[in-house]
Amino acid sequence: MSDLLERLRGRGWRLTAQRRVVAEVLDGDHVHYTADEVHARAAELLPEISRATVYNTLGELVSLGEIMEVSTDGRAKRYDPNAHHAHQHLVCSQCGTIRDVHPLGDLLAGLPAEERFGFQVAAVEVTYRGLCPGCSAA
Template sequence: METLTQRLTGRGWRMTAQRRVIARVFDAAGAEHIHLTADDVLERAVAVLPEISRATVYNTLGEMVDAGEVLAVNVGDRVTRYDPNVAKTHHHLVCEVCSSIFDVQAEVLPSANTADVAAIAPGFVIESADVIFRGRCACCR
């Protein structure tokens, strides 16, 4: 699987030191899939590049979302989390106790049937769907 740094380089992004550090924050997770807040990204980026600013982190995350290379995930707690997993359509499982977020592939837990939605709202064209399942993770049960 391609890293975020590889995807951004492949699309011809100018990889400044700041952009590279932010992308590598996500790359460092490796097999562990993460959903970081902007403050999480800032904290990890400052450890590598102390002069990076909060504004640069927020602006770069916004650019990455606009480019479709990172997802902005809002699960109802008013804090946006950033998800570098854009390779496959997936849903999110949110633990109501510890607030952990887990990915689950759409094929495993299908979302609402789009044909059902079309029957309720004739003429409506569905372009995307965000599905969030809430419950308790194995550690919090």
């Protein structure tokens, strides 16, 4: 993630303190924060950062393909920095925990031509749901 900022500067991005802290917050594996969670964590590093900037920055990172938008619960969207490796999500129905997972096979191939209704099908999103170890124990 550290070279992300360099990549973006190459694309004409200005390197501001705000964008740096947003990128820092999103660094890591299995990170799936909502915009407001990103804002709260960014504000610990840069207290005066505004909500609008966080929303703007997240939107730009999505447009540039650097992070992915995930909506697993119909509530707030979450942002997944793991955008360069195809993956799907496994969500706990109880506590909402999200894990990145990698199913086998070509997921697009499962939809036969006669079920495509003339669409040019380009992508597929899969969300597995179940109880995480903690919640199934309780």
